[in-house]
Amino acid sequence: MEYALLFKEGEEKLNSVGISEASLDARLLLEHVCGTSHNTLLSHGDMVVEDEKVFAYREMIAKRMERVPVAYITGSCEFMGIEFDVTGDVLIPNQDTETLAEEALRYIHDGMSVMDLCTGSGCIALSILKYTNDTKAVGTDLSEAALSIAEKNAEKLGMTDRFKTVNTDLFPETEEKFDLIVSNPPYIPTKVIETLEPEVKTYEPYMALDGSEDGLVFYRRIVPGAKDFLYKSGYLLLEIGYDQGPSVKELMEQNGYKDVQVIKDLGGNDRVVSGCFY
Structure with missing residues (x-):
């Protein structure tokens, strides 16, 4: 599945349950799964994401839909x-x-x-x-x-x-x-x-x-x-x-x-x- 399409899927799911920063959270989780950066969505949105990473991303989105904080899903936070x-x-x-x-x-x-x-x-x-x-x-x-x-x-x-x-x-x-x-x-x-x-x-x-x-x-x-x-x-x-x-x-x-x-x-x-x- 293409990177940008997978991001869009995650964003829509988070929006559907009223996550206020759906776009940001969907992007951060995708970057965590794929080991990518903010620029990837802009410059390599057509990049194909491997099936196992698609599955892992969807699991993370499901957790976020349950309101689990992003930091607890990824296991890390910047300070x-x-x-x-x-x-x-x-x-x-x-x-x-x-x-x-x-x-x-x-x-x-x-x-x-x-x-x-x-x-x-x-x-x-x-x-x-x-x-x-x-x-x-x-x-x-x-x-x-x-x-x-x-x-x-x-x-x-x-x-x-x-x-x-x-x-x-x-x-x-x-x-x-x-x-x-x-x-x-x-x-x-x-x-x-x-x-x-x-x-x-x-x-x-x-x-x-x-x-x-x-x-x-x-x-x-x-x-x-x-x-x-x-x-x-x-x-x-x-x-x-x-x-x-x-x-x-x-x-x-x-x-x-x-x-x-x-x-x-x-x-x-x-x-x-x-x-x-x-």
Whole structure:
């Protein structure tokens, strides 16, 4: 079957079930199956796709029609220009979260250490390591399955000597101090989760979404707890929901952090709160 016709078939099937980005998703899945690029559809649309690849593509389209996210179908997702392995055991790295990683890179210098709480796929910590030299990171998570993915990503990126994982509920049992602590904790209020798109509420790990009744339960633990693990003049950076900036900023100021700032993402929404521990 011709490449362009197969793409059209996938696009139409996704449109038929109301997938908002049907064209993009159909193309990404076809490129994954065929090992092709965006230009292939434009310049080689008459290319014949082998039967086994046609079958594999149709299977992927069927999964996407069930609202399984593209990243879980392909098993990978790009974040900060890096390809990360993902499964249903970890959140899919989100472009908004790049704001947290980029902000962290403003504060970290060669030779420093980072702790990433609720590390999931490890995308935040490993991105920081990728774009710095002689830095090290610890990633903590309550999910052993998530840590397994983070470890695989560290191995794929050649960073096993700079990144270690700890299976714990937020903070590890250690006296080690860090220059920077980052976290994208669960922050969605419990009642809101049911209103989200099926791709999120059905397929992303619930424990990585649920921030309890008001979405702030993890911040109430992280903000005071981080002080035991930060060097003086170290920074705490937290991803937040779009409406949580004032609450988390106030919480950090009440706990003695200085220079507390709320940073917006590219969409103009509050996305990160940062503060310095003196």
